[in-house]
Amino acid sequence: MAPAFRLRADLDELPAYVPGERPPAGAATFKLSSNENPYPPLPGxxxxxxxxxxxxxxxxxxxxxxxxxxxxxxxxxxxxxxxxxxxxxxxxxxxxxxxxxxxxxxxxxxxxxxxxxxxxxxxxxxxxxxxxxxxxxxxxxxxxxxxxxxxxxxxxxxxxxxxxxxxxxxxxxxxxxxxxxxxxxxxxxxxxxxxxxxxxxxxxxxxxxxxxxxxxxxxxxxxxxxxxxxxxxxxxxxxxxxxxxxxxxxxxxxxxxxxxxxxxxAEDALAERVEHIVAERGRVLAALAEQGWTVPDAQGNFVWLPLGRRALAFAQEAAREGVLVRGFAGDGVRVSIGDHEANDAFLAVAGAWRQQAALR
Missing domain, CATH: 3.40.640.10 (Type I PLP-dependent aspartate aminotransferase-like (Major domain))
Incomplete structure (x- = not known):
């Protein structure tokens, strides 16, 4: 009997791309896990x-x-x-x-x-x-x-x-x-x-x-x-x-x-939305610094929490509080900049985490 067809053997060794977690159907959840623009497409x-x-x-x-x-x-x-x-x-x-x-x-x-x-x-x-x-x-x-x-x-x-x-x-x-x-x-x-x-x-x-x-x-x-x-x-x-x-x-x-x-x-509308996201990024960074976080210079539409081995624990805690973020095992957590309400929800989680860490 002829051997069954097989794909390239090295495909089994490919690292998996892990997309940002999606909210469960009907859940009141803020999705800050995929670096998406929080606003709808531009006018027209x-x-x-x-x-x-x-x-x-x-x-x-x-x-x-x-x-x-x-x-x-x-x-x-x-x-x-x-x-x-x-x-x-x-x-x-x-x-x-x-x-x-x-x-x-x-x-x-x-x-x-x-x-x-x-x-x-x-x-x-x-x-x-x-x-x-x-x-x-x-x-x-x-x-x-x-x-x-x-x-x-x-x-x-x-x-x-x-x-x-x-x-x-x-x-x-x-x-x-x-x-x-x-x-x-x-x-x-x-x-x-x-x-x-x-x-x-x-x-x-x-x-x-x-x-x-x-x-x-x-x-x-x-x-x-x-x-x-x-x-x-x-x-x-x-x-x-x-x-x-x-x-x-x-x-x-x-x-x-x-x-x-x-x-x-839609150049003008694009510039307005980008500036709003940049302003929200600045507000989030200032609040994180006030909470005691040290984060790398953020120039995208996201911030990075260098939590190391505690990254996935933070992501799980955030999900329990209705905020989906992207945890990278052993490295850190990436949090997309969303609208004002979503960012406030994330900051509440981050602040509570810092307070708990101080008590440990």
Whole structure:
């Protein structure tokens, strides 16, 4: 008898992506576990999507030509430097599959976005995690030292998810000077709209100055389109052509393309919502400091509590109080910035935890 068909043996070793916990049906719960925008889509988006739904029997524009053109105009680059995909994670997966062969290595900070090691392994490469510094930042010196002749790519996350600090211009340019030109450097700016650090790295300028830099961004966070999955990369035309060649056909659905284009036109409303989230982030950080917490610099739409081995206990306690947060076993807890009421509910849990800790 012929042996049964089996998938790749190494798939059993893939790390699991753990999504943020969802509220039980009908429960009065605040969901602060997935870094979602707490507000609905921007003005005009829902109506445009509803209109576009009448053509669901038709395939979308495979190259997302209109969206690419709108992004290129907004970013001040040529359309030949932009490629879109089914979320920035899908763009990253495509990039790694195109760049890596078995035996290659991909360097990234850890803890960072948990999809990185999964995408690396699926591409057939080996993940090389480099520990963060004590304050939750990329250790770029250690990452540069981790680059070997087998390194095919380096992944940078700014602001770093889940810890929060953004990378700085001077440190990244110094890092690039140490990385061989044949190594891809991917800068993931999923939360760039929320950054207020004056020293933050300029991803678009890096792409203009370095042929081996790829910039990733998304519509899931600031634009509030997490349910439609639209992300994009900005890179040199040669890299973009390669990405388009290996991308899944019709990878961005028609409704997502429409929603993203309308969202780009709602610039004033976007700025207002982002500023409100940033202000709430500042209020939450001030309250946490008053409670006695020490947290890393928060530049995304989330804060990080470095609780170590007590992370999951805190997440469970928060869930009992009706607040869903994202616990990372052995490391810490990431808490998304929600609306005022949700943030107050989290702060009540955090304050009670500190008081209990003081009594232990």
């Amino acid at each position: 988006v829902v109506a445009a999507v509803a209109d576009a739904a009448a053509d669901l029997n038709r395939y979308p524009d495979m190259a997302a030509t209109g969206l690419v053109a709108a992004l290129a105009e907004r970013l001040g680059v040529g359309a030949d430097r932009v490629v879109v995909g089914n979320g920035s994670v899908a763009v990253l997966e495509t990039l790694l599959r195109a760049a890596c062969v078995p035996g290659d290595e991909v360097v990234h900070a850890w803890r960072s976005f948990e999809a990185y090691p999964i995408a690396v392994r699926v591409a057939g490469a080996r993940s090389v995690p480099v520990p963060l510094t004590a304050d939750g930042r990329h250790d770029l010196d250690a990452m540069a030292e981790a680059v070997t002749p087998r390194t095919r790519a380096v992944l940078l996350c700014s602001p770093n998810n889940p810890t929060g600090p953004a990378l700085h211009e001077a440190e990244v340019r110094a890092f690039l000077a140490r990385v061989p030109r044949e190594v891809l450097v991917v800068l993931d700016e999923a939360y760039v709209e929320f950054v207020r650090d004056p020293d933050v790295v300029d991803g678009l300028a890096l792409v203009a100055d370095h042929k081996n830099v790829v910039l990733l961004r998304t519509f899931s966070k600031a634009y509030g389109l997490a349910g439609l999955r639209v992300g994009y990369a900005v890179a040199r035309p040669r890299l973009v052509r390669g990405l388009r060649a290996v991308s899944t056909p019709f990878g961005v659905n028609a409704l997502a393309q429409v929603a993203a284009r309308v969202s780009l036109r």
